[in-house]
Each structure stands twice: as C-alpha cells, then as structure tokens.
Amino acid sequence: AQSVTQLDSQVPVFEEAPVELRCNYSSSVSVYLFWYVQYPNQGLQLLLKYLSGSTLVESINGFEAEFNKSQTSFHLRKPSVHISDTAEYFCAVTLLAPATSGTYKYIFGTGTRLKVLA
Amino acid sequence: NAGVTQTPKFRILKIGQSMTLQCTQDMNHNYMYWYRQDPGMGLKLIYYSVGAGITDKGEVPNGYNVSRSTTEDFPLRLELAAPSQTSVYFCASSSPGTGGFEQFFGPGTRLTVL
Numbered sequence: 001a002q003s004v005t006q007l008d009s010q011v012p013v014f015e016e017a018p019v020e021l022r023c024n025y026s027s028s029v030s031v032y033l034f035w036y037v038q039y040p041n042q043g044l045q046l047l048l049k050y051l052s053g054s055t056l057v058e059s060i061n062g063f064e065a066e067f068n069k070s071q072t073s074f075h076l077r078k079p080s081v082h083i084s085d086t087a088e089y090f091c092a093v094t095l096l097a098p099a100t101s102g103t104y105k106y107i108f109g110t111g112t113r114l115k116v117l118a
Numbered sequence: 119n120a121g122v123t124q125t126p127k128f129r130i131l132k133i134g135q136s137m138t139l140q141c142t143q144d145m146n147h148n149y150m151y152w153y154r155q156d157p158g159m160g161l162k163l164i165y166y167s168v169g170a171g172i173t174d175k176g177e178v179p180n181g182y183n184v185s186r187s188t189t190e191d192f193p194l195r196l197e198l199a200a201p202s203q204t205s206v207y208f209c210a211s212s213s214p215g216t217g218g219f220e221q222f223f224g225p226g227t228r229l230t231v232l
Contacts, residue, residue, distance in 0.1 A: 046220050
C-alpha cells in the first residue's frame with residue numbers, strides 16, 4: 001500500500017528566509033507526485049507535480065521540488081519566502097496505473113502549515 | 119469556466135438531521151471525488167465516481183451516500199448526522215486524459231454537527 005509522510009506539521013519561518021517542507025512516500029510501484037497548497041478558507045490548488053523526466057520541478061511562484069527515487073522523497077523548497085506564502089501545503093501521490101475501477105486514487109499527507117513571520 | 123462549485127459554504131446540523139452537499143463541475147471531467155478534511159489528518163476519500171451512474175467507496179464511506187446521475191453533478195448525502203461528521207468537505211474532479219491527473223478542488227463546505 002502507498003503512504004505519504006509529512007513529518008513537520010508546522011513550520012514557522014521569517015520573511016525572505018529559505019524553507020524546505022519535507023515529504024516522504026512509500027510505494028512498491030512507481031508513482032506520480034504532487035504538491036498542493038491550501039490558502040486560508042479555500043480549497044486545494046495544485047502547486048507543482050512530477051510525472052516523469054527532470055527530477056527537479058518548479059512552480060510559477062518560486063517553489064521547487066526534487067524527486068529523489070533512492071530516498072523516496074519529494075521535498076518542497078523556496079529560497080526566499082513571502083508573507084503571502086503562508087498556507088497549508090499537502091504532498092500527494094497517485095499510482096501510474098489506474099486501480100481496477102479505472103480511477104487514479106490519491107493518497108495525501110497530513111499537511112504542513114507554513115507560517116511566514118514579518 | 120467556474121470549475122468546481124460547492125454549496126452550501128457553511129452549515130450547522132443537529133444530531134440526527136440529514137442534508138445533501140452539492141457539487142458541480144463544468145469541465146466535463148469523468149472522475150469526481152468527495153473528501154473530508156479533519157485537523158492534522160489530511161484529506162480522506164469518502165466516495166468517488168468514474169462516470170455517470172458509477173460510484174464506489176473510498177476510505178471513510180460510513181454515514182454517507184452519493185449518486186452520479188450526470189457528468190456534472192456529484193451530491194453527497196448525510197442521512198443521520200453525527201458529531202463525528204463535523205469536518206470540512208471538499209469535492210474534486212479530474213480527467214486523466216488531460217492535465218496529468220491533476221485534481222481540481224471546490225472551495226469546501228464547513229459542516230458542524232451539534
């Protein structure tokens with residue numbers, strides 16, 4: 001069975017400092033990897049995804065994540081955070097192949113609450 | 119496109135009451151999902167649907183029912199509300215044929231059962 005672990009439930013960081021949000025997954029088969037962001041009182045939005053190819057993927061707002069197959073990790077990083085990055089971040093995986101029902105089921109981590117301090 | 123819309127945004131129920139959470143998407147996605155989000159627990163899949171007329175249970179289906187009569191709509195029904203169903207409910211949709219399996223989420227319904 002697949003699982004996703006986000007060890008840090010909360011990460012406080014000062015504005016303009018770098019941040020890394022950790023995500024480790026467990027799977028016996030290949031998976032697709034995602035980071036979603038949830039701003040206060042909103043739904044989840046896709047931040048970035050790894051499907052194949054380059055192991056370093058970037059978002060339009062300066063976040064990046066690197067797929068490390070040997071360490072089964074997909075950590076999210078940003079070199080300099082802004083107050084507006086305050087949100088909850090969820091790591092998720094889905095199998096490459098659909099289940100017998102034909103769906104692609106997602107497994108979400110428990111989330112990391114990033115709080116950027118002035 | 120409005121994307122995924124959910125109604126209501128907030129609701130307070132008494133124990134034993136029933137209600138339907140509405141979800142509609144206008145992206146012609148085949149797949150739709152209902153999740154609940156509890157603090158510190160991430161998102162748990164309640165039910166999902168691969169197309170009109172086809173639904174299946176997720177991780178935490180007890181106490182809920184769904185139907186999918188059209189591609190656009192995927193309502194979630196609570197028959198006998200219990201305090202354990204206090205949560206934030208998210209509907210999502212996806213179409214693996216485009217967008218690399220990204221799920222599109224609605225804004226959520228915050229439900230309190232007292």
